[in-house]
Structures are given as structure tokens and as C-alpha cells.
Amino acid sequence: MEPLLPGRGLIVSLIFFLLKFSTAIEIPPSVQQVPTIIKQSKVQVAFPFDDYFQIECEAKGNPEPTFSWTKDGNPFYFTDHRIITSNNSGTFRIPNEGHISHFQGKYRCFASNKLGIAMSEEIEFIVPSVPKFPKEKIDPLEVEEGDPIVLPCNPPKGLPPLHIYWMNIELEHIEQDERVYMSQKGDLYFANVEEKDSRNDYCCFAAFPRLRTIVQKMPMKLTVNSLKHANDSSSSTEIGSKANSIKQRKPKLLLPPTESGSESSITILKGETLLLECFAEGLPTPQVDWNKIGGDLPKGRETKENYGKTLKIENVSYQDKGNYRCTASNFLGTATHDFHVIVEEPPRWTKKPQSAVYSTGSNGILLCEAEGEPQPTIKWRVNGSPID
Numbered sequence: 001m002e003p004l005l006p007g008r009g010l011i012v013s014l015i016f017f018l019l020k021f022s023t024a025i026e027i028p029p030s031v032q033q034v035p036t037i038i039k040q041s042k043v044q045v046a047f048p049f050d051d052y053f054q055i056e057c058e059a060k061g062n063p064e065p066t067f068s069w070t071k072d073g074n075p076f077y078f079t080d081h082r083i084i085t086s087n088n089s090g091t092f093r094i095p096n097e098g099h100i101s102h103f104q105g106k107y108r109c110f111a112s113n114k115l116g117i118a119m120s121e122e123i124e125f126i127v128p129s130v131p132k133f134p135k136e137k138i139d140p141l142e143v144e145e146g147d148p149i150v151l152p153c154n155p156p157k158g159l160p161p162l163h164i165y166w167m168n169i170e171l172e173h174i175e176q177d178e179r180v181y182m183s184q185k186g187d188l189y190f191a192n193v194e195e196k197d198s199r200n201d202y203c204c205f206a207a208f209p210r211l212r213t214i215v216q217k218m219p220m221k222l223t224v225n226s227l228k229h230a231n232d233s234s235s236s237t238e239i240g241s242k243a244n245s246i247k248q249r250k251p252k253l254l255l256p257p258t259e260s261g262s263e264s265s266i267t268i269l270k271g272e273t274l275l276l277e278c279f280a281e282g283l284p285t286p287q288v289d290w291n292k293i294g295g296d297l298p299k300g301r302e303t304k305e306n307y308g309k310t311l312k313i314e315n316v317s318y319q320d321k322g323n324y325r326c327t328a329s330n331f332l333g334t335a336t337h338d339f340h341v342i343v344e345e346p347p348r349w350t351k352k353p354q355s356a357v358y359s360t361g362s363n364g365i366l367l368c369e370a371e372g373e374p375q376p377t378i379k380w381r382v383n384g385s386p387i388d
Contacts, residue, residue, distance in 0.1 A: 030062075031062065031357065032062045032063065032115060033061055033062050033115065033357070034061060034113070034115040034116035034117075034118065034383075035059045035060065035061035035065035035111040035112060035113055035115075035116065035117065035118040036059060036060055036061060036111075036118055036355055037057065037058070037059050037109070037111060037118045037119075037120050038058050038059060038060050039056055039057070039058040040056055040057050040058070040109060040120045040121060040123060041054070041055050041056040041057070041123045042121075042123065043123070043124045043126065044123065044124070044125045044126070045126045045128065045159065045210070046094075046096070046100060046103075046104075046125070046126065046127040046128070047128075047210070047211065048096070048130075048211070049212065050096055051095070051096055052084075052093045052094060052095045052096055053093065053094045053096065053100075053103075053125070054091060054092070054093045054094075055091065055092055055093075055094075055107060055123060055125060056090075056091045057069075057089075057090030057091055057109030057111070057120055057123075058089060058090060058091065059090065059109075059111030059118055061111065061113050061115070061118070062113075063113045063114060063115075064088060064113070065111035065112055065113045065118070066111070066112055066113070067089070067090030067109060067110065067111055067112075068109075068110045068112070069090070069107055069108065069109055069110070070107065070108045070110070071105045071106070071107050072105045072106055073106075076107065078092065082094060082095050082097060082098075090109045090111060100127055101127045101129075103125060103127065104125055104126060104127040105124075105125060106122050106123070106124050106125075107122070107123045107124075107125060108120055108121075108122055108123065109123070110384060112383075116382075116383040117383040117384045118384075119381065119384040126159070128158060128159040128211060129158075130211070130213065131155075131156040131157065131158035131206065131208055131211070131213060131215055132156055132215055133155075133156055133206070133215055133216065133217045133218070134156075135218075136218060137218075138218050138219075138220050138221075140200075140220075140221035140222070140223065141220065141221065141222045141223070142222075142223045142225065143193055143222070143223070143224055143225070144224070144225050144227060144247075145193060145194060145195060145224055145225065145226050145227050145228075145247070146192045146193065146227070146246075146247030146283050147192065147193055147247070148189075148190055148191060148192060148193070148252075148254065148281030149189075149190045149193055149222070150187055150188070150189050150190070150254065151166075151187065151188040151190075151202055151204075151220055151222070152187050153166075153185070153186035153187050153188070153204035153206070153217065154186075154217075155186050155204070155206040155217075156206060156215065158206070158208045158211060158213070159208060159210050159211055160210075161208075161209065161210070162206060162207070162208060163206075163207040163209065164182065164186035164204065164205065164206055164207075165204075165205045165207070166182055166188050166202065166203070166204055166205075167203050167205060168199065168201045168202070168203060169201040169203060169219060170201075174188065174202065176306070176307075177307060178191075178285050178287070178307045178308075179191045179192060179194075179285045180197075181279050181306055181307070181309050182306075183255055183277060183279070184275060184277055184310075186204060186206070188202070188204075189254055189255065189279050189281075190281075191279070191280065191281045191282060191283075191285045191286065192247070192281065192282070192283045192285060193222075193224045194224065195224050195226050197222060197224050198222060198223050198224045199221070199222060200219065200221040200222075201219045201220075201221075202219060202220040202221075202222060203216055203217060203219050203220075204216070204217040205217075227246075227247070247283050248283045248284070248332060249282055249283055249332060250282060250330065250332035250333030250334070250335070251280035251281070251282035251286035251328040251329060251330055251332075251333060251334060251335040252280060252281055252282060252335055253278065253279070253280045253328060253335045253337055254279050254280060254281055255277050255278060255279040255309075256277075256278070256337055260337070262336070262337060262338065263337065263338040263339070263340060264337070264338075264339060264340070265339070265340040265341075265342060266339055266340070266341055266342070267341075267342040267343075267344055268316055268341065268342070268343060268344070269316075269343075269344055269345060269346060270316060270317060270318065270343055270344065270345040270373070271315055271316060271345075272316055273312065273313065273314050273315070273316070274311075274312070274313040274314075274316050274320065274341065275310060275311070275312055276290075276310070276311040276324060276326070276339050276341075277306075277309055277310045277311075278290075278309055278310075278311075278326030278328060278337060279309050279328075280328030280335050282328070282330055282332070283330075284330045284331065285330070286328040286329055286330045286335070287308065287328070287329055287330070288307075288308040288309050288326055288327070288328050289308065289326070289327045289329070290304060290308070290311045290324065290325070290326055290327075291324070291325055291327075292322060292323070292324050292325075293322065293323040293324070293325055293338070294322065294323070295322060297311075297313075298313060298317075298319070298320060301313055301314045301315055302314075311324065311326070316343055317343070318343050318373070320341065320343060321341050321342060321343040322340075322341060323338050323339065323340055323341070324338070324339045324341060325337070325338050325339075326339075343373070344372075344373045344374065345371070345372045345373045346372055347370045347371070347372040347376035348370065348371055348372060349368075349369070349370055350369045350370060350371050351367055351368065351369035352368075353366050353367065353368045354366075368380075
């Protein structure tokens, strides 16, 4: 168990001084009680292949609660004839008929009776559009052998996860190696191009598995001009050797991009997977190495992928915060970039408030304990209204 760092824990108590007893008792079914939300939807996505979409809200209380909704902070009424509701329930269904994009938004359910009001968490209803690459004319690219080049993908926005592939028109994958790398954003990088890289069908494919959709960008043409033909009076061996020496150069980082400078920051949530990428152009092809400044890479959770260009750390912990350095090198020199990694944690209950009933004149304590990084801010509401 990790030590509790300063600022990560927070305990807030709401105390009612009612005069006498301090013992909470079970709530008998016959006793009148304020509503309590017992079931609700989280994020709801309107997949195009579903028959209907259901947004749930159920509550208990005595008298039996009635339900109302807000959408994006405004009252939401079931005026659309397509909405299906049930008696004594806050849950409603939206059949997948016609245009439903106007239902997209953030909903909140309220269950009320004469004793009070219970408010649900926010429920986001997402109506994703079908991702499409824009129709565009892509100018052919022409470079000299040994030059660096980047083929942009710029995939359309869509419901994650997103998987990107580079293939030719025959659906054969473009081979990646120490010299050729696809970035996390999907762009295809060449540290130095070769004649064999010439082709007219570089295609970027974006796959959205949750939408069961794959879209393709228009093919790109890349022409690599060989320097062997620069001087026909010399032998190809002489020209090749001379061209190679002319193009030789020390590494220059393309990822992270130059505008990031020599260092950058990245914030990640505890328990997630950290991916750092580093790619350099140069000739000979630069090699990439990784280290943690002032510490060691975590054994058992750290791997180097894509010929060392990606550092992957799984199940990130607070001990993984700090500075990481990538070094790209060939015999002509080196280039480095430092990543400052910040590890945060969303708020989580360590002691969740519990409902209880107290006898008249007793002391009542509602205990609320949460932990996170940065330190969580806790707020209380009564019947949906904030407590100052």
C-alpha cells in the first residue's frame, strides 16, 4: 500500500447536534423517508446499430417519489412523442428512429417527495457522428534520398478508442522499423527516405471499433529521387558514397516537435498506462535510449516498443512521477528531450457517506472521507441545494 502523501486525503464531517442519543437505527419500510437514488445510468452512447437508448434513474422513498429531469441545466420535459416512460420510474427510452442528435446533452434526475429531494449524478448522453476524412486533394510529395519526411494522417474525431493503420491500396501494412515510425497521433515519420519508399498509395486508415466503422484517407504519393543519378559521369558507387556522406547528419528530434523545446510536461492518472514517444531524423538512422533522471525505470512494468521509440510504463504509481529523458544518437552526435511526468488521481471514497435515521434529539454525524491528487474539494447538498 502506498504511503499517503500530504494533500492527498481529506475528511469532512457534517454534524447535526440534535440533543440526546448518538445511535443510528435501521430504517423500517413503514417509516416515511426522503428519496434515495438507487440506480442510474453513467455515460450513455447512442450507437447507430442499437434499437433504442435507455437513460436510467430509479429511487426509493416513502411516500413514493416523483421524478423530474434537467438537460444541460434546464428543465427537460417528455414532450417528444418518441420518448417512452414508465409509471413510478424515472427511467425513459429513446427509440432509434430518425434524428436523435438533439437529445445529446448532460442530464440530471431528481426524485422528490414531501420530505425532500434526491439528485442523481450527471448523466451524459452522447450521439456520435459518423467519422469521415475530409474530401481533399493531396499534392504529391517529392524528396531526395536521405531526407526526412512526415506523412500526416489527421484522423477524424470520433468515439474512442481509435486505431490507426498505414497500408497500401492492396491493404498490405506499411512496414515500420528503426527508420520508419507511426506516431501516437497517427502520422508516419521517416528518419531518412530510401528509393524503396517511393509509392503512390500510402493510405491512412482510422478504425472506430465501438462504432464498427473504418474510414480511409485519400492515397498519398511519395517520390524519392535517387542521388546516384546526380552525376552520370561518375560511377554509381562513387556517387552513392558521395551522396551518403553529403546527407549524413546528426540527430534532430521530430517527436516531441521542435516547438516543445528541450522539455515538456505530461499528466497521467494513477493506474493508467504511460506512453512517451521520441523520434529523430538523421543519417545514419539515430538510435533512441531512455532513462529516468535521478532514478531507475520501474522493473516489470516498463517496456520499450517500436524499436525503442516508445517508452511504456503500465499501472502508473506515484513513484513513477519525475523526469524522463530520451536520447537519440548516431556517430555524429546526440539530441535529447526531457519529459516531466505528473501523476494524479481522481477523487475516490475512502469512507462513503451512508444513509441513516436518527431518533429525535440525537446527535447525527454524516462522515465523508475522500482521497485523491490534487486534494479533492468536498461539497454538501441538502435536497439538491448546496450547503454554504
